[in-house]
Amino acid sequence: MAEPRVVVVGAGPAGMRACAALAEAGLRPVLVDEAARPGGRIYQQPPDGAGRPARELYGLEAAKATRIHALAPALAGRIDHRAETLAWNCFADALDLLGPGGPSRVEFDALVLATGATDLALPFPGWTLPGVYALGGAQIALKAQGCAIGRRVAFLGAGPLLPLVACQYLEAGVAVAAVLDATPFLAKLRGLPRMLSAPATLAKGMLYVARLRRAGVPMFFDVRRPRVEGRGRVERLRFEAGGVEREVACDALGASFGLRSETQLADLAGCRFEFDPRTRQHVPARDAAGRSSRRHVYVAGDGAGIGGADAAELAGERAALALLEDLGLSFDANRAAWLEGSLARLDVFRRGLEAAYPFPEHMVRDLDDATMLCRCEGIAAGALREAAIAKDAGEVNRAKAFTRVGMGRCQGRMCGRAAAEVLAMARGEALGQAGRLRAQPPVKPIPMLPGLLS
Amino acid sequence: MQFARVKPRASAEVAFTIDGRPARARVGDTLMTAMLLNAPALRRFEFGEGARAGFCLMGACQDCFVAFVDGSRVRACTTLVSEGMAVLTGASDG
């Protein structure tokens, strides 16, 4: 049989481990990744010329980051790495690509989608002002560019990224104005039992919080009704905590409320999706090994469902082993079983995190009609609510057609989740009823005639 | 300027212009970083009041597209700044 053509999309922890396992088995996968250098988001490498040590860039995750980065030279010559290349469409067992050399198309016999995640954004008054960034964005500014998003930065979130990024800014010498958790303190205690299953990880999280406290950074829990104010830029953040109206002076705000999976290519590949009430997201249906509903299409890492970097590494390798098995090639079944067991153990911790940081429904309930929900097209939450009721548009694609929410350049990445939550709440229906935005090619904006314009 | 450089870069300087005014950044800065170290925002919002200065920094939100004087546009957070770039933010004042 001719050498099977395998493509891996995404060079983060999941994609890199998948490539390593496939190369180990003697295959030569094509690795497609938008960045110039591997690492994905969490282990994103700065552009050449930064020269900063891994300890400074990745903190306590430095060893893991370094190991992932080291895979690239180890695999040099054994994989076909298409860097700075966007896979913008998947159809008929082929991917349409756009890279530095122009457009191309790669056919596959098997496909691993390790497309990662983005910040989960939720709208609040002032969130589009210059100076408001996603938490992950604030981290990228520091990690990949050595810059702070401002000089006196507040942070708002609903997940473990909140204390981490705030702490990273603190250690970089930036004035941290406040750390605002939109989830209750008590929730952390509820999550504690499961989080004890990974004591080292838990300890890291507690360390970040301890450092912030020691530095006297104001921290609040169960923060409600955040509002950013300022004349054309961030000048202050107002919010409620403990029933008291408060205000923090700041010139920048890092704010997002978890992560959301990038599933557009899985959708275009024809994978069946399931609504996961635990994470409130529609994700590709998958078995424990990462097989999707489509033969020879595998999903791994945060792109298949948020699980974190450690789980991504395991899932990437596990998916590769499933791919080998399904192609009739030999694979290490014991290793596969061990990987699944490890993933199951990590999932216990993950569920603890989810309990510690429950989705802040008050952000949806308190979202006033005038606040902009779709930041690309400038559509207010009220327009969505009106369509939900007056036009019976309880499903996001229908609501998108009627209101333009999700029709902008971001293709619903920043607003799609909020739109679903708002629709469901407006109609008193379960969140799953609102559906998910259908992916349409290109999965990101592409130039008119890529590579063919002089 | 919105951003603050907290980790100095040892790389070479890059000279470029924002709305015709000279600005400086370093090799390895994205265009977004370069602009926001020199200016308060990246572009005017086309469907309402106000300016935009990006959001996700990872090529997802698409809010950081900036225009060059020749009419072409790039996503600033995924484009490295280079010598001689001439960007327009649409800001009404200098």
Next chain:
Amino acid sequence: MSAPVFDVAIIGGGTAGCAAALALRQRGMSVVLLEKGACGAMASGTNFGGVRRQGRDFREMPLATRSRALWDRLPAVVGEDCEFRATGHIKLARDEAEMAELERYAREARDHGLELSVVGGNAVRALYPWLGPKVAGASLCADDGQANPRLVAPAYARAARAAGAEIREFAKVESARWTGSLFEVDAGPASARARRLVNVAGLWGGEVAGWFGEGVPIRPLCPNMVVTEPLPYFIDRSIGVCGGNVYARQVERGNVIFGGGRGWGDAQAGLSRPRADVARDAMARALEILPQLRDARIIRTWTGFDGEMPDEIPVIGPSLSTPGLVHAFGFSGHGFQLGPAMGEILAELVADGRTPSPVEPFSIGRFASAPPAPRLT
């Protein structure tokens, strides 16, 4: 079975079907409409959005003229304008042969009540400086225009519901028959019985006709569409070309929508996908006529299912096998503008047995000797 018997059952929730439901309700008849998905999700919602008389087969002109008046009345009829704008439509010639074609059509169009104004290369560049250099001339229909296809059928559906029509979505019709006294329409829990039946099932209209012994050859037509990011507004006419291999319009928000060529569709599976290679060809042709698009980014491509007849004109008119059954399907890529008028025409055919609009050229009888339509679902 004590289920109510409706005066009329309508198979298909596109613009024509929903407009017919409204018109029939306004005549006091009880109406049930069965749509397999959401109203307007098929061809009515996935077309280019051109509201156009120019370029039509002249047999369609009386219907298109009738429909044009209704587009102006949308706010009164369905409560919103569905973003209809009478921007005018220019059909471009890219060489002398195409110019001659435009002039020929314009002369004949006058006899059918359509006034067109044809201009040559210099005038066209003065009028539309944003057109590319290869444009040799243009024919303008000043009162043609464009609208948002995603809004129209749903608006008619809401108006029909408000008028008392029973609109059943996600109610796929599996079969239908005439019992001798009633039409029985099988759609699972949404099944219905009616005294009259309207077949506006789009691509699936041929199959429905087949249930009554008059199947016709109809094939899927998936228009391949491309949408750009919002751009400063500069294309103030809707644009087509001789031969139709590219067409473009710019909405007020600034997105440029253009199309050309066919996407991929599996009608049996109900799946359709735009094709990247077809989109790239359309991009190249769009750039020739609209060079200012060179810096634009594409943010969306899409397609959908329309139904195409071998002679490129629809089937409209009474069944020749079953009294009380009326057909209107197979609009072959140019049904959008006709939708509002089709509602009225269908109501006339059902309620009065005839219509003042000349629909004889569209009779299903012209396919009497054709092979039946293959089963699509």
